[in-house]
Amino acid sequence: MNNITSLLARAFFMSTPLILGALGEVIAERTGMMVTAVEGIFLIGAWGGFIGAYISGNLYLGFLLAMVCGLMVALLYALTTVYMNQHQIVMGTAISILVTGFCTFFYRVIFGIQTTPLKVEVLSTIQIPILSQIPFVGKILFSQNIITYLAYLLIPIILFVMNHTALGLTLRSCGENPEAVDTAGIDILKIRFAAVAVAGCLGGIAGAYYSLCNVGMYTSEIISGRGWIAFGICFLGNWNPVGALIFGTVFGVSEAIGVYVKSLGMSTMPSELFSALPYVLVIVLTVCRKDLRAPNKLGQNYVKEN
Template sequence: MIAVLDQILQVGFLAAIVRIATPLIFATLGEMFSERSGVLNLGIEGIMLISAMTGFSAAYYSGSLWVGIAAAAATGALLGFLHAVLTVALGLSQHVAGIGLTLFSTGLAFFLFRLIFGQQATPPSITGFATVPIPLLSQIPVLGPVIFNQFTLVYIAILAVPLAAFVLYRTPWGLALRMAGENPRAADSAGVSVIRIRFQAVVLGGALMGIAGAFLSMAQFNAFTFGVISGRGWVAIALVVFGRWDPWRCAGAALLFAAIDALQLRLQASGLGHIPYQAFLVLPFVLTIVAMALISRNAVAPAALLKPFRREER
């Protein structure tokens, strides 16, 4: 027990929580925007995976990490556009389209990675993002190393939460987005193009998912592997429900999952050798399921979620 406490009561543990939460924040905000417009995107796992691959490949050959981030965001936006064509324009089942998109993206990512890099004995790697301490603020005890001595993408994720809340609740576009997800008929009567708003939300969500995938391959692991996402896309979908489709709550849910994930890593390092490591690996997902079971009963999803909109149907 003392060994466990020694692992937890460290500034590095809190800093790890913030880093682990970063891709979840990007992915969860992306899924939240999509769902608030009325479109469930089950393609998130595949979008994150192929974006991690394209971002890593672009950074590897260009030598620029930001080119990689741009490539990943563009990949995510493109696949988000494809999902919007299937679900918004054609009105196909959002469940089927999303799962199909994940399967397609996963297979395409594996194929392209083998095509680009071949079968190498040593997997390719890059020099990923380095921490960027903010002058003065990084010297604040505890809070400084935890918040203000992180990767640039971590700072962007932190700023993305209040920005998402502002856009969603304080702008005409955010109002139109919420109307499209709650009552698209009323939105259409008010002159809002529901189709356009949903397209924009799904494409924006896809871009954020792409950045989430790129963070894993370009900042957290500095390499692309076939297990780099490891179910984080599915977790993000659960976190949206856990956060009740609100940016602040979704970010809090991401931090909670990250804390459990960081804890299981510390528990593995604490020397509890009599417990199989698989038990620690599954801990965050089990607790997420439990939390979902308790919270989802009272969660109220957008009223028009999963419902296609066609102006000619009344």
């Protein structure tokens, strides 16, 4: 029972950055913007978070810098796609490649070439009084770090805003019928720009989660495609915050299983098989999912008619 409890607690821990990234994608994609720079946003978040925390000695300043870094990359993406009408997939891929080189180069500029990795203390867990003492559930849900709690708090907030407010109606309309929104006198480009900016902030925090909560260090391979997993979770969850929670948790479980099995040192099966488990899962689930309800204008730039 203790092994199962630890495994599930680890699953919720590992699902946090995926859920954060997927929530950002939900917000942006409901307006019609596919933030295909998500991998780069995750990476620069991990980079900025570690540098901020290492230099300042404060993990929360690290998360703040990570959010700013993610925002800067998202603004670059939004500028080129929303206002310059460049292809969303091409620009997102190009920006992610640019960020990879940027992070590698400036990490070496700041710290030089290290023989041993630089490290920071990871973010500690917070035991919620009374709730953390509940058998089984307490250790899984109420013995996590503050970023995990904030991620799960965001889900009902975003769900309410999307489905029960005028702002949510405007966001959804920008992705479904932008011409009608434009006719109503609402600036679609500003709405889309702001949505991408929010996705960048959440993605930056998600990236920093890996360097400041998981391993306490930064490497150029720290993200390793997890930004794309968050991107896929948005699709699998049908662009819904609850769907992001469900599939984010599923992928958290798969990643936790991979870590757990590798820790057992099973020599009969290669460890790479379990490392690849989350990526295999996203392919299988995407192929099997048949009822995707994408926003009508997803991935299509809007050009205002004169």
